[in-house]
Amino acid sequence: xxxxxxxxxxxxxxxxxxxxxxxxxxxxxxxxxxxxxxxxxxxxxxxxxxxxxxxxxxxxxxxxxxxxxxxxxxxxxxxxxxxxxxxxxxxxxxxxxxxxxxxxxxxxxxxxxxxxxxxxxxxxxxxxxxxxxxxxxxxxxxxxxxxxxxxxxxxxxxxxxxxxxxxxxxxxxxxxxxxxxxxxxxxxxxxxxxxxxxxxxxxxxxxxxxxxxxxxxxxxxxxxxxxxxxxxxxxxxxxxxxxxxxxxxxxxxxxxxxxxxxxxxxxxxxxxxxxxxxxxxxxxxxxxxxxxxxxxxxxxxxxxxxxxxxxxxxxxxxxxxxxxxxxxxxxxxxxxxxxxxxxxxxxxxxxxxxxxxxxxxxxxxxxxxxxxxxxxxxxxxxxxxxxxxxxxxxxxxxxxxxxxxxxxxxxxxxxxxxxxxxxxxxxxxxxxxxxxxxxxxxxxxxxxxxxxxxxxxxxxxxxxxxxxxxxxxxxxxxxxxxxxxxxxxxxxxxxxxxxxxxxxxxxxxxxxxxxxxxxxxxxxxxxxxxxxxxxxxxxxxxxxxxxxxxxxxxxxxxxxxxxxxxxxxxxxxxxxxxxxxxxxxxxxxxxxxxxxxxxxxxxxxxxxxxxxxxxxxxxxxxxxxxxxxxxxxxxxxxxxxxxxxxxxxxxx
Amino acid sequence: xxxxxxxxxxxxxxxxxxxxxxxxxxxxxxxxxxxxxxxxxxxxxxxxxxxxxxxxxxxxxxxxxxxxxxxxxxxxxxxxxxxxxxxxxxxxxxxxxxxxxxxxxxxxxxxxxxxxxxxxxxxxxxxxxxxxxxxxxxxxxxxxxxxxxxxxxxxxxxxxxxxxxxxxxxxxxxxxxxxxxxxxxxxxxxxxxxxxxxxxxxxxxxxxxxxxxxxxxxxxxxxxxxxxxxxxxxxxxxxxxxxxxxxxxxxxxxxxxxxxxxxxxxxxxxxxxxxxxxxxxxxxxxxxxxxxxxxxxxxxxxxxxxxxxxxxxxxxxxxxxxxxxx
Numbered sequence: 006x007x008x009x010x011x012x013x014x015x016x017x018x019x020x021x022x023x024x025x026x027x028x029x030x031x032x033x034x035x036x037x038x039x040x041x042x043x044x045x046x047x048x049x050x051x052x053x054x055x056x057x058x059x060x061x062x063x064x065x066x067x068x069x070x071x072x073x074x075x076x077x078x079x080x081x082x083x084x085x086x087x088x089x090x091x092x093x094x095x096x097x098x099x100x101x102x103x104x105x106x107x108x109x110x111x112x113x114x115x116x117x118x119x120x121x122x123x124x125x126x127x128x129x130x131x132x133x134x135x136x137x138x139x140x141x142x143x144x145x146x147x148x149x150x151x152x153x154x155x156x157x158x159x160x161x162x163x164x165x166x167x168x169x170x171x172x173x174x175x176x177x178x179x180x181x182x183x184x185x186x187x188x189x190x191x192x193x194x195x196x197x198x199x200x201x202x203x204x205x206x207x208x209x210x211x212x213x214x215x216x217x218x219x220x221x222x223x224x225x226x227x228x229x230x231x232x233x234x235x236x237x238x239x240x241x242x243x244x245x246x247x248x249x250x251x252x253x254x255x256x257x258x259x260x261x262x263x264x265x266x267x268x269x270x271x272x273x274x275x276x277x278x279x280x281x282x283x284x285x286x287x288x289x290x291x292x293x294x295x296x297x298x299x300x301x302x303x304x305x306x307x308x309x310x311x312x313x314x315x316x317x318x319x320x321x322x323x324x325x326x327x328x329x330x331x332x333x334x335x336x337x338x339x340x341x342x343x344x345x346x347x348x349x350x351x352x353x354x355x356x357x358x359x360x361x362x363x364x365x366x367x368x369x370x371x372x373x374x375x376x377x378x379x380x381x382x383x384x385x386x387x388x389x390x391x392x393x394x395x396x397x398x399x400x401x402x403x404x405x406x407x408x409x410x411x412x413x414x415x416x417x418x419x420x421x422x423x424x425x426x427x428x429x430x431x432x433x434x435x436x437x438x439x440x441x442x443x444x445x446x447x448x449x450x451x452x453x454x455x456x457x458x459x460x461x462x463x464x465x466x467x468x469x470x471x472x473x474x475x476x477x478x479x480x481x482x483x484x485x486x487x488x489x490x491x492x493x494x495x496x497x498x499x500x501x502x503x504x505x506x507x508x509x510x511x512x513x514x515x516x517x518x519x520x521x522x523x524x525x526x527x528x529x530x531x532x533x534x535x536x537x538x539x540x541x542x543x544x545x546x547x548x549x550x551x552x553x554x555x556x557x558x559x560x561x562x563x564x565x566x567x568x569x570x571x572x573x574x575x576x577x578x579x580x581x582x583x584x585x586x587x588x589x590x591x592x593x594x595x596x597x598x599x600x601x602x603x604x605x606x607x608x609x610x611x612x613x614x615x616x617x618x619x620x621x622x623x624x625x626x627x628x629x630x631x632x633x634x635x636x637x638x639x640x641x642x643x644x645x646x647x648x649x650x651x652x653x654x655x656x657x
Numbered sequence: 658x659x660x661x662x663x664x665x666x667x668x669x670x671x672x673x674x675x676x677x678x679x680x681x682x683x684x685x686x687x688x689x690x691x692x693x694x695x696x697x698x699x700x701x702x703x704x705x706x707x708x709x710x711x712x713x714x715x716x717x718x719x720x721x722x723x724x725x726x727x728x729x730x731x732x733x734x735x736x737x738x739x740x741x742x743x744x745x746x747x748x749x750x751x752x753x754x755x756x757x758x759x760x761x762x763x764x765x766x767x768x769x770x771x772x773x774x775x776x777x778x779x780x781x782x783x784x785x786x787x788x789x790x791x792x793x794x795x796x797x798x799x800x801x802x803x804x805x806x807x808x809x810x811x812x813x814x815x816x817x818x819x820x821x822x823x824x825x826x827x828x829x830x831x832x833x834x835x836x837x838x839x840x841x842x843x844x845x846x847x848x849x850x851x852x853x854x855x856x857x858x859x860x861x862x863x864x865x866x867x868x869x870x871x872x873x874x875x876x877x878x879x880x881x882x883x884x885x886x887x888x889x890x891x892x893x894x895x896x897x898x899x900x901x902x903x904x905x906x907x908x909x910x911x912x913x914x915x916x917x918x919x920x921x922x923x924x925x926x927x928x929x930x931x932x933x934x935x936x937x938x939x940x941x942x943x944x945x946x947x948x949x950x951x952x953x954x955x956x957x958x959x960x961x962x963x964x965x966x967x968x969x970x971x972x973x974x975x976x977x978x979x980x981x982x983x
Contacts, residue, residue, distance in 0.1 A: 113695060113824065117702045120725060124706055127717040136717055143724070147823075154824040155775045168822055172728050172735070179727035184719060193712045320714045527716040563730060570734045574741060575770045580793060605749070 013112055013153075018055045020149035020165075021112055022048050022103075028122045028142045029096055035129065037081045040093050043074070044100035051103045062104040071101055092125050109153045116153070119146045133522050144169050175570070178562050186538075186555035188548035189531040207286030208246050208435050210259035212458060214400055217435070218391050218412035221487060223453040226284055227437055228292055229520055231448040233278040239439050240483045241330050243295040243459065243471065244451060246436030248309040250345055252425070254353035255400045257418060257433050260345075262289070262313055264305030270296055273331035282523060283322045289313040292436060292451075294328035295471060301325065308342070309432065310334075321528045335468035338430075343463060346430030349422060354401040357419065361426030371464055374427050375472060378420055382477040385409065387416075389479035413475040413482070417458035420474040430463035434471070439486045446517035454487055581645055582634045589627055589652045596657040606632055620657065627651050667831075673814060676835040680746035680766065683817070683830045688740045690733060696825035699729060732823040739776070739819045740828045742769050743790070747836030748797050752966070754931075755843040759804045761812040761836055766795045775821040780812060807842040807927065807970045841966040844932040845925070874936050909955050910937055910944040912965075927969050934969070938962045948972055 026048065033041045054061065062070075074097045075085060082090035099118055106115055123139050123146075147169035152160055207227065209216070228244075236242075249257035276298050283291060291304055291312040300306045301324035304314040314322070349358075361374075368374045388410045396403045401419045404411055411419075417433055424431035438457035440449040459473040476483040529537075535546035543550055590600045590609075598616065600609050610628035614621040630648045633639040667673040671689075681687075692700075703726050710718030748762025763778050767790040778798035779785035788796035804810050818829035912933045917926045930946065937944040938957070945955040946965045951972075953965055 110695075114698075117699065120702065120721070121706065124709055124715065124718045124721055127715045127721070128713060131715065131717045136720070139717070139721070143721070147728070150824075151822050154821055160774075172731055172822065173724065175731045176724055176727035179730060180720065180723040183723035183726065187719070187723065189719075190711050191714075193714070194708065195712065526720070529716055529719075530714075566731065567734050570731070571738055571741070573771060574738050576742075576768055579768075 013055070013107065013109060015055045017109070017112055017149070017152055018052065020145075020152050021115060022052055024142070024145040024149045025099060025103075025115065025119050025122075027145050028119050028126070028139075029099070031126050031130070031135070031138070032092060032096060032122075035089065036093050036096060037077075039077065040074075040081075040097055044096050047100035047103055051106070054104075061107060064105070067101055067105055071098070074098075074101065088128055092128075095122065095125065112153050113150065116146050116150045131527055133519060136522075136526075140173075144173060147172060175566060178566065179559060182555070182558050182562055184529070185534070186551055186558060188551040188555075189529075189534050191531050207284075207288060207453065208290070208456060209288070210247050210249075211256050212249055212414050212418065212433060212435055213256040214393070214396050214404070214411070214415055214418070217414040217456045217458055218393065220456040221391055221412070221454045225453045226516070226519075227286075227451045227453050227455065228281050228283040229448050229450050229523075230282075230440065231280045233280075236440075236442060236449055237277065237330060239486065240476075241294075242439050243434075243457075243473075244292045244437040244440075244455075245295050245297065245310060245312075245434060246290050246292050247434075248307075248311050248461075249433040249435065250309075250348075252349050252418075252422065254350045255396075257421075260309075262307055262311065264313055265308050267300075267306050268308045268310060269334060270298065270310075270329070271333040272298065272329040273333060274329050276327040276329055278325070278327045280323060280325050282520070282528065283318055283324070285319050285321060287317050287319055289315075289317055291318070291322075291324060293326045294330065295434075296329055296332045296334060298327045298329050320530065321523055323524075323528060323533075333468055335463060336466060338463060338468065343430045346432050346463060347425050347428065349425045353399045354422065355399070356402040357399075357405050357422060358426045360405070361423045364423075365427045371429050371462075374429060375424070375462060378423050379472070379474060379477045381405075382416060382420075382474055387411070387478045389413075389416075389475065389482060413456075414458045416474040416478060417460050420472065421460045424460065424462050432461050432469075434459055434461055438473075438483060441486070443513045443516055443520075445513045446520050448520065450516055582631065582648060585645075585649045585652045586627075586631045586635075589631075589655060592652075592655060593657050598657070606635075617657070620655075623651060623655050627655065667814075671831045673831055673833055676811065676833045678835045680744040681832045681834065683740055683743045683745065683832075685741065687830045688737060688828055689830065690737050690826050690828040693820060693824060693827045696729070699725075699823075699825050703729075729823070729825050733826045735822050736819055736826040736828040738771070739773050739821050740817065740830060743767060743773065743776070743817070745815075745817065745832050745834065747834040750836060750838045752839040752841055752963070752970075753804050754841045755804055755807045757804055758801045759810050759812075759838040759840065761800045761802060761815075761834075761838060763798050763800055763815060763834065764795050765790055765798065765817070767792060773819075775819055777818050777820075778815065779818070780815050785818070802838075804838065804840040807840050808974045809971075810838045810840050812836055812838075839967060839970055841970045842924070842927040842931040844935055845928040846932075874940055910942055911947060911955075912937070912944055913947040914949055915947070923973070927972055931966060931969050934962060934965045 026045075029044065053059070075094065078090055078093050078097065079085050082093065084090050085094055095118070099115065099122070102111075102115060102118070106112060120143070123142055126135065126139060144166065148162075148165045151165050151168055208220070230236075247259050250260045251258040277294065279294075281292065291301065291314050293300075293312055296310055297306065297312055300312045301314075303316075304312050304324070306312050361378075364374045364377050368377065386409055389412070390410050391412060393404075393411045393415060394408045396408070401422045404415050405419050421431040421433050435456070435458045437451045437455040438459075439455050440451040442449050457475070459471060459475070461469045461471050463469050473483060534551075538546040538551065538554075543554065586606070593599065593613065598613060604612070606628050610624055613624045617624065627648065630644060630651065634644060634648060671687075703722055706718060706722040706725070709715065710722055744766040746764050746766065748764040750759065750761050753759045765773075765776060765778070765788065767773055770792055772792050773790040775787050776790060776796070777785035777787050778800060780800045780802065783801065786798040786800070788798050790796045800812055800815055802810060802812050812834060814831050814833055816829055816831055818827055820827055912930050914926060914930065917929060921929070930948075934944065934946065941957070943955045943957045944961075944965075946953040946968060948968060951968055953961070953968060
């Protein structure tokens with residue numbers, strides 16, 4: 006028994022600081038260094054204060070620190086709003102709040118802020134690992150919370166964690182029900198800060214030397230594909246993305262997107278059907294195999310076969326597609342379009358222009374010029390590498406005649422330039438090439454490392470024809486993927502390398518899990534929820550129906566859980582010593598000498614002995630034995646037996 | 658109106674029908690549960706998390722929100738279970754003097770398989786006493802009740818509650834235990850005339866005041882020897898008194914109702930007699946007590962002191978109380 010304390014013990018504070026440190030840790034890499042350091046220092050300082058029982062910070066000091074901190078964040082981010090600045094401010098605020106936290110109530114408020122910090126972590130990462138780590142964090146916060154609710158005495162850390170774990174495990178069934186049935190609303194509810202989706206990797210609407218090779222260093226998944234039929238050959242897998250038209254001598258730019266009626270496409274094959282699960286990339290492109298025959302309902306198609314979603318892809322998105330691997334298109338292309346495909350700047354790259362014009366003079370048809378260009382790449386000691394040398398003022402010239410080392414964007418860019426210079430309409434197509442089959446999940450993974458660029462030229466009679474100049478230099482790139490094509494010394498991401506078979510196997514298992522995670526946890530959107538619930542037999546997945554189903558199922562789950570939780574509270578097996586003594590008291594109660602509520606065994610024995618002097622001896626020995634067994638150090642089976650015997654022999 | 662509702666609630670909802678004999682078992686029907694202020698704050702946090710999850714389309718945000726919500730509901734069951742099936746019975750309660758605080762012991766027995774944590778015992782929103790009750794164990798909490806008047810004092814409605822484990826829910830139960838505390842009269846603290854020792858043998862007064870045998874107490878005067886100060890009485894905060902001695906043994910002291918001035922009120926008389934009993938006990942002499950209709954013969958010791966004080970405490974009240982308990 007202890008007097009209640011609304012004050013925090015050192016133990017409470019240590020737990021709280023541990024939990025908060027755990028939840029803030031993943032933010033450290035994103036926060037300005039000064040925020041991390043000052044918050045860390047404040048935390049340690051609070052611990053020191055608790056240990057030494059020093060006074061807390063005064064309101065004025067805290068207020069001035071808060072003002073300075075806010076100003077600092079404004080200087081670091083240019084704003085105090087927005088995702089990154091908001092998180093930094095929150096972390097700093099928690100650090101400062103620690104310095105005036107004095108009561109258990111304050112501590113619980115801090116823990117609630119801790120739960121809120123958990124969700125801010127999900128703004129940056131929602132992978133399985135992040136989820137598991139945050140589960141650990143939630144366990145720690147909950148344990149700290151429990152410790153704040155036990156004013157009487159210390160609670161062993163093991164018990165506290167055990168109880169927190171029990172609470173969380175018992176919460177899981179109800180959480181699953183809520184997750185599946187709670188009527189989902191498509192966000193956002195209000196405008197998101199501008200930096201909400203920064204830091205997402207993916208293709209952009211420009212291409213300059215080095216931009217794709219940089220992307221190739223990332224093993225992040227771009228999208229996953231499930232084919233209805235067996236997957237086609239790797240060399241045919243060209244995933245079409247942004248199409249670039251305008252060239253300034255170094256960089257290629259996309260045109261302003263215009264969604265039109267579907268362009269004319271002549272299929273020479275039966276359609277290939279598949280489903281793409283696209284990772285968010287904050288752009289509008291939806292990737293599809295060359296050439297897309299249809300487009301998803303929430304998107305449109307441009308004249309150059311780019312599929313554009315109506316809104317930037319900010320959440321994982323699933324769509325069904327069908328494509329024709331053999332096709333013909335653009336035979337009667339608009340002359341204005343063809344003029345656009347011939348534009349190139351006059352100033353830089355004079356040597357390349359001269360070379361192309363010499364080809365034009367000597368060749369009798371366009372096909373011959375194309376072959377000459379491809380032969381140049383094939384025979385003139387060009388290297389395919391992730392680490393090309395930097396290029397100067399005349400990027401195409403320097404690459405073609407001097408360095409001769411480049412990644413796909415170098416080849417595609419210089420090839421398209423040569424074509425345009427030679428008078429053949431050409432455009433750059435960027436996207437991904439290849440993909441890796443995951444036998445475990447039976448789907449294909451396309452990573453950022455598979456980013457690729459190729460060229461489409463326009464030929465009379467045949468229309469737009471795909472030419473991949475990289476394939477001329479490194480046929481392996483197209484047939485076996487990037488890992489086979491680049492030199493082993495290039496810094497390719499570990500997960501894309503092919504050196505370790507067991508690693509690849511483990512990676513496939515992991516990615517299959519990640520895929521399920523994406524499909525069921527992260528991709529559980531309002532559409533998917535409606536689809537899932539109709540599959541389960543809900544006639545119409547309206548929010549009313551969902552609310553009713555939620556109430557019914559959640560009610561049942563709570564009832565079952567209540568049953569289990571209360572069932573664990575059974576009557577304890579009675580102590581034999583107490584049982585015997587109760588029997589003794591019962592016998593006397595029948596005789597009109599019941600033990601009074603507040604009467605201890607000693608007083609009772611005294612009263613009994615006074616009223617029944619002839620029975621004093623057995624009464625005293627029973628009482629003494631009982632007191633020794635129950636309150637004393639005596640714990641002997643024989644003594645218990647003796648007590649039971651004495652009681653059964655006792656006749657009042 | 659408010660009082661009527663309260664009475665109705667007490668009778669119907671909380672089943673309070675006066676003191677209950679024996680251990681009170683906190684059955685499902687007797688344990689009530691409501692969210693605390695912290696629980697409402699937690700609800701607000703959940704709303705905030707939900708809004709954030711919707712706005713940023715955070716699937717794991719939904720998972721977190723729903724996990725915490727579910728945990729809140731589960732914690733309600735835990736709080737309820739933490740109270741359920743406890744046995745509450747009165748413990749030992751020592752008599753006090755009027756004007757002091759009586760301390761009622763409340764025993765909480767746990768005959769179930771699970772330990773109970775942070776059970777608070779309180780009365781009238783006083784600062785609660787928290788206790789843990791292990792499996793098959795008993796915890797004792799003391800509830801303090803002001804005792805303004807002599808006689809029997811009942812603790813009234815005692816509240817047991819718990820907010821364990823998360824503090825989101827307040828599970829409570831009211832009990833009225835069949836327990837009572839004897840309240841002695843308030844000892845008179847004014848300057849008293851010295852105790853008037855008497856003797857059955859009749860000769861003591863002739864011996865005059867001397868140093869041999871203790872005869873009584875009188876207020877201290879500066880000229881008195883410090884050796885004769887009644888330190889025991891001083892320690893009890895009765896002021897400085899000087900022990901008086903007479904030259905013969907077998908002094909006996911009768912504390913008689915009728916010796917007190919008739920002008921005094923009954924309560925003041927009891928108060929003064931109470932003081933004399935304490936002084937006599939502190940001084941270590943035999944004393945007897947004469948009240949109208951009651952006489953306690955000469956004796957000395959803790960038990961005798963209690964009997965005398967009890968007689969004073971219950972003077973004129975006994976019948977009323979007996980009628981009530983019968």
